[in-house]
Amino acid sequence: MFEDELKDIYWAEKKLTKALPKMAKNASSEKLIEALNSHLSETEEHVLRLEQIFEILGKKAKGKKCDAMAGLVEEGSGILEETEIGVVRDAGIIAACQKIEHYEIATYGTMRQFAETLGMKEVVTILEQTLEEEKTADKNLTIIAVDAINVGAAKED
Template sequence: MKTTESKNNTSKKETIERGVTKPKSNAASGLTELFEDSLKDIYWAEKALTKALPIMLKNASSVELKDAIDNHLTETEEQISRLEEVFKIIGKKATAKKCDAMEGLIEEAKGLLEETEIGVVRDAAIIAASQKIEHYEIATYGTLRQFAETLGLPEAATLLEQTLDEEKGADKILTEVAVNAVNLEAAEIE
């Protein structure tokens, strides 16, 4: 009887452990480390975005879309400076860690450029790809701001809130360009 119970307990334990991801040796063990790691991730993402936005700008046709992308490129450069300020606040050197999510979103955007004709259809694709990026950034900055508040870093929280507001504003502008012009013109091509 003990042998059967022992086997059942071992079997259940192994089943539970199979689905659990083993952490890396340098895995975050506290909120501060998770905050720092997330800052490195979005720092890489913003730097990568400064290289991707000019490509989207060159491929856009709509004046409104070009203006939105150009303005957001300037904002993104300011956001990088703001992130560097957050790193200073927490006493860390600003370092980047590859952001798999942003890399994937940028690659998807490049793919959409290849899959669309130049003009309003490509503009619609650029807006779609850009909004996916904005939504990722909104989620990230919202989380980082909350981490900063929880960790008692009000100055960092304020800087992250400012960037969060800019990302929400960029998303709103993209929606307006899509709804008021680009999507309507692209639909007329049908």
């Protein structure tokens, strides 16, 4: 089960490295663009960490399509198609990204617990670092939404 989850999140993170630039390109808030670009760098690091875990396990880094991430990214693309550039689109991008973050938080939390149960101390440390970064990304998106985006979007819609 741990290996299946690892393959799943590996595919998901790689998919996200393609989706985040598209979201950043379609955002209008400088703070949101900065947060998306920053998280892209983190996501690229997450891919490398997952490859490190595969190596620790003596396995080839290989993804397995993650239907959840595919659906979440597709939903985010739909928001871009259905909205015009501005605060409403930015609010939609934040909502889509937070759904993705919550999926990642759940996955990394589960994997971390599996690794702990299996006695994989080095893997636990790696997963814990990524889990904390995902939680921080989610908090940062909330701050951006609350400080500026949501109020402006509510006035427009």
